[in-house]
Amino acid sequence: MIFPIESxxxxxYELGLVVAxxxxxxxxxxxxxxxxxxxxxxxxxxxxxxxxxxKVMFGAIVTAMIGVVIASxxxxxxxxxxxxxxxxxxxxVPMLVGGLVLGIGFxxxxxxxxxxxxxxxxxxxxxxxxxxxxxIGSFIYSAIEPSIASFHDSTDMGQLFFYDLFGVPxxxxxxxVTAMAIGxxxxxxxxxxVFSRKFLHRDKSLDRRPRLVAFASFSVTxxxxxxxxxxxxxxxxxxxxxxxxSISQYEFAKRLLDKPWSMRIIDLRKRxxxxxxxxxxxxxxxxxxxxxxxxxxxxxxxxLVLVAAQDxxxxxxxxxxxxxxxxxxxxxxxxxxxxxxxxxxxxxxxASEADRSLYGFRSALRQxxxxxPPPPPPPxxxxxxxxKKRKKGGGCG
Amino acid sequence: MEEFTIIRNSLHVDPHLDIxxxxxxxxxFLGGLAAGIMIISAINGLGYKQAKEDGSPSSWSRxxxxxxxxxxxxxxxxxxxxxEHKLYVWRFYTAFxxxxxxxxxxxxLLGLYPVTILLGLAFLxxxxxxxxxxxxxxxxLKLGALLEWLCRLGSAWRKVLLWANLALGLGLGxxxxxxxxxxxxARPAWNSAILGxxxxxxxFSTGAALLMLFPLNHxxxxxxxxxxxxxxxxxxxxxxxxxxxxxSGDGYDRMALEMFFGGKLTALFWSLVVxxxxxxxxxxxxxxxxxxxxxxxxxPVLLLIGGVSLRWIIVSAGLx
Amino acid sequence: MEEKKFANPYLMGIALGLVLLASFLIMGExxxxxxxxxxxxxxxxxxxxxxxxxxxxxxAGKLTEGKSxxxxxLIFEVLGVFLGGAVxxxxxxxxxxxxxxxxxxxxxARLIMALSGGILMGMAARLARGCTSGQAxxxxxxxxxxxxxxxxxxxxxxxAMAYFVRRQWL
Numbered sequence: 001m002i003f004p005i006e007s008x009x010x011x012x013y014e015l016g017l018v019v020a021x022x023x024x025x026x027x028x029x030x031x032x033x034x035x036x037x038x039x040x041x042x043x044x045x046x047x048x049x050x051x052x053x054x055k056v057m058f059g060a061i062v063t064a065m066i067g068v069v070i071a072s073x074x075x076x077x078x079x080x081x082x083x084x085x086x087x088x089x090x091x092x093v094p095m096l097v098g099g100l101v102l103g104i105g106f107x108x109x110x111x112x113x114x115x116x117x118x119x120x121x122x123x124x125x126x127x128x129x130x131x132x133x134x135x136i137g138s139f140i141y142s143a144i145e146p147s148i149a150s151f152h153d154s155t156d157m158g159q160l161f162f163y164d165l166f167g168v169p170x171x172x173x174x175x176x177v178t179a180m181a182i183g184x185x186x187x188x189x190x191x192x193x194v195f196s197r198k199f200l201h202r203d204k205s206l207d208r209r210p211r212l213v214a215f216a217s218f219s220v221t222x223x224x225x226x227x228x229x230x231x232x233x234x235x236x237x238x239x240x241x242x243x244x245x246s247i248s249q250y251e252f253a254k255r256l257l258d259k260p261w262s263m264r265i266i267d268l269r270k271r272x273x274x275x276x277x278x279x280x281x282x283x284x285x286x287x288x289x290x291x292x293x294x295x296x297x298x299x300x301x302x303x304l305v306l307v308a309a310q311d312x313x314x315x316x317x318x319x320x321x322x323x324x325x326x327x328x329x330x331x332x333x334x335x336x337x338x339x340x341x342x343x344x345x346x347x348x349x350x351a352s353e354a355d356r357s358l359y360g361f362r363s364a365l366r367q368x369x370x371x372x373p374p375p376p377p378p379p380x381x382x383x384x385x386x387x388k389k390r391k392k393g394g395g396c397g
Numbered sequence: 398m399e400e401f402t403i404i405r406n407s408l409h410v411d412p413h414l415d416i417x418x419x420x421x422x423x424x425x426f427l428g429g430l431a432a433g434i435m436i437i438s439a440i441n442g443l444g445y446k447q448a449k450e451d452g453s454p455s456s457w458s459r460x461x462x463x464x465x466x467x468x469x470x471x472x473x474x475x476x477x478x479x480x481e482h483k484l485y486v487w488r489f490y491t492a493f494x495x496x497x498x499x500x501x502x503x504x505x506l507l508g509l510y511p512v513t514i515l516l517g518l519a520f521l522x523x524x525x526x527x528x529x530x531x532x533x534x535x536x537x538l539k540l541g542a543l544l545e546w547l548c549r550l551g552s553a554w555r556k557v558l559l560w561a562n563l564a565l566g567l568g569l570g571x572x573x574x575x576x577x578x579x580x581x582x583a584r585p586a587w588n589s590a591i592l593g594x595x596x597x598x599x600x601f602s603t604g605a606a607l608l609m610l611f612p613l614n615h616x617x618x619x620x621x622x623x624x625x626x627x628x629x630x631x632x633x634x635x636x637x638x639x640x641x642x643x644x645s646g647d648g649y650d651r652m653a654l655e656m657f658f659g660g661k662l663t664a665l666f667w668s669l670v671v672x673x674x675x676x677x678x679x680x681x682x683x684x685x686x687x688x689x690x691x692x693x694x695x696x697p698v699l700l701l702i703g704g705v706s707l708r709w710i711i712v713s714a715g716l717x
Numbered sequence: 718m719e720e721k722k723f724a725n726p727y728l729m730g731i732a733l734g735l736v737l738l739a740s741f742l743i744m745g746e747x748x749x750x751x752x753x754x755x756x757x758x759x760x761x762x763x764x765x766x767x768x769x770x771x772x773x774x775x776x777a778g779k780l781t782e783g784k785s786x787x788x789x790x791l792i793f794e795v796l797g798v799f800l801g802g803a804v805x806x807x808x809x810x811x812x813x814x815x816x817x818x819x820x821x822x823x824x825x826a827r828l829i830m831a832l833s834g835g836i837l838m839g840m841a842a843r844l845a846r847g848c849t850s851g852q853a854x855x856x857x858x859x860x861x862x863x864x865x866x867x868x869x870x871x872x873x874x875x876x877a878m879a880y881f882v883r884r885q886w887l
Contacts (some may be wrong), residue, residue, distance in 0.1 A: 004744055004746075027733075030736055033805050034729035046876055061734065064741065064858035066740045067742075068859065082741055082745050088852065092863070094844045098846075102848065112838065112850070122806030123806065123814045130834060133833065137836035152775075175761075209726040369741065672797075690810055690812070693812055
């Protein structure tokens with residue numbers, strides 16, 4: 001069996017909801033046991049007297065991260081499918097601002113949204129008020145979102161992962177994060193007594209045994225995850241897909257409008273040409289620089305789409321090891337220019353239904369990409385294709 | 398224009414109106430709740446000596462019998478809202494058929510009012526009767542003498558009233574379960590003989606839960622908690638039997654079963670009825686008894702939510 | 718009964734990580750909370766003023782035809798969180814109706830602070846596509862750059878503001 005269990009979100013949807021209750025139950029139970037149902041425990045994080053929030057949070061991240069790495073190393077987990085479904089896009093500025101405001105809200109209310117729920121369930125009225133506030137806040141934001149939509153969607157980088165950014169395998173990142181976390185745990189344990197003396201005028205005793213167990217298991221499992229990289233097991237045995245598929249301009253355009261996040265578009269033309277004009281969201285990476293992307297280590301969550309000037313005859317070497325699907329755009333950027341950026345030929349009155357709808361699609365596409373005025377409607381009343389998605393900004397920061 | 402109006406009023410065409418709204422399951426829930434309260438007050442009264450040894454019953458538990466008529470009136474109001482021809486309610490009584498739960502349900506409801514009210518009056522203490530007599534509407538209507546006479550009547554017939562309460566409560570509880578089955582044979586989820594006892598036990602449990610919300614004394618609360626825990630265990634067993642019954646039935650029965658195991662009602666049933674309504678309150682009640690933790694309103698509230706959900710989901714199961 | 722002491726944070730961190738891992742492995746989803754609050758708000762708005770929800774593209778985009786906004790994984794997960802928190806608090810003898818606050822603030826002021834902090838977080842969580850659980854924890858464990866940026870900024874915001882609301886806690 002390969003995790004995640006696909007059917008729980010499709011045919012067995014209802015069963016998945018029952019699983020949700022069970023998982024939520026454990027989540028709430030652990031949070032409460034850690035003391036996250038008390039605003040005093042949570043807010044103490046920000047006065048340095050009690051670093052529980054930090055320890056639990058990073059402990060959880062490290063555990064889950066190593067767990068995911070090991071499970072995918074053993075071939076139990078479809079890492080790509082998981083990353084695709086559980087991770088949102090990275091919006092740099094909205095996330096900077098959102099994080100800052102959430103942090104401010106956190107220290108004012110004493111809870112974060114999840115812990116406020118746990119607090120409410122253990123009888124704390126302030127927790128209940130916080131959750132009511134979160135609900136009201138969501139509504140207020142939803143009400144004003146249309147007027148700040150361009151900010152809401154700004155600096156969209158698509159799904160962005162550290163292993164893509166650094167060009168190293170996830171297991172290496174996991175080891176790095178683990179090392180960093182352990183270092184910061186030590187620091188946290190050093191600081192706690194200092195601040196406790198300062199603000200609370202008392203010392204905090206520290207139980208060293210669980211800490212030792214935790215640190216030892218973090219380190220050992222992190223290296224197990226790293227080691228699994230070199231053991232060909234399960235899914236990795238099948239080897240990477242080496243064959244590239246070709247994608248038609250129409251198919252590609254549809255995907256670009258409907259789910260741009262499912263593709264990683266790489267423009268292989270010369271840098272200056274690419275800089276001048278490119279497909280929205282495309283990265284400018286000339287052929288000889290492809291090796292620097294670390295494609296063989298990427299989880300392959302998104303499909304790679306290669307765009308050359310014309311048809312791509314030979315697949316570049318670094319791409320061969322990419323774990324996900326690789327597409328090559330038919331006729332390259334020149335074909336794209338003809339298909340999407342220039343006026344489509346107006347179909348005659350005797351044109352077939354398919355021709356007419358293709359015309360409608362192309363004119364809408366051109367309008368979306370270039371902002372040019374709409375071309376004349378086709379001769380008979382055919383429904384015009386309207387792209388659903390707002391145009392997203394380019395991803396080449 | 399007229400055509401348009403006709404279409405909008407057709408219940409079977411307009412998708413926004415369910416043929417049965419919230420009224421039916423609320424009525425079934427409140428009916429069960431009233432039945433539970435009647436049974437509990439009857440058992441409490443029959444074991445009155447025992448209760449006295451535990452310390453005198455709290456004033457809240459003495460007023461409890463009056464909750465039953467209040468609750469059932471709310472339920473009848475819901476049912477009345479659901480009836481299409483409100484003026485023909487009296488027909489329930491003139492067209493009595495011994496085989497129809499609908500018509501003997503109507504008689505139970507009629508008998509319930511005098512029996513519960515007299516029982517309540519029978520256990521009131523003198524100062525409570527005095528304060529009731531000074532209650533404004535009774536004073537204005539000069540009903541004081543009548544009230545006193547009723548109290549004496551109740552006290553004299555105490556034993557009979559207790560048994561009548563028990564019998565009517567049991568009848569009402571079972572009736573809320575088999576009412577659905579009497580409506581149509583073509584709905585397998587409603588046509589199970591287990592529904593009668595299931596709704597009865599659930600009614601008992603929710604009745605106990607409602608009473609636990611009042612400030613009873615420690616012993617009374619403790620007793621309700623113990624009874625309720627047993628009722629929950631029994632309810633879980635009956636739910637198991639209900640499913641076994643469906644599983645051993647024909648194709649339609651198994652289609653109904655599917656709804657609870659992977660089908661449309663799975664998530665709601667297992668989370669709201671089983672987790673919220675039974676398992677979590679049971680855990681809380683057991684720890685409460687085991688560790689002597691101070692009781693809170695949480696378990697009773699969850700039980701009540703679970704009780705409503707059970708009726709809602711079983712009613713929905715027959716509608717699909 | 719005496720209230721139990723809270724469990725060791727490192728062990729709880731591992732426990733929480735394992736719960737998150739289970740959620741990843743079984744469902745392919747992370748844990749969340751603010752998304753559920755958003756769905757509650759949406760459901761309320763949709764039942765009171767469906768016309769308004771339709772006219773707002775952001776809200777309408779989150780609705781699925783013929784499906785209640787409450788028919789979602791997150792809602793059921795949050796129901797579980799509530800039950801789990803209650804059972805844990807109960808069995809540890811911590812279940813009590815009260816207001817948690819520092820010694821130098823009134824109950825009323827504390828509740829107002831809780832509400833307004835909640836409103837800020839509700840807005841921030843929508844902007845950042847998730848809250849501490851949904852974005853920072855779940856995304857962070859899956860190496861998402863945005864989640865880590867978000868998480869660092871939570872700490873920055875918290876520490877920056879802590880001085881100004883110290884009367885509430887210390």
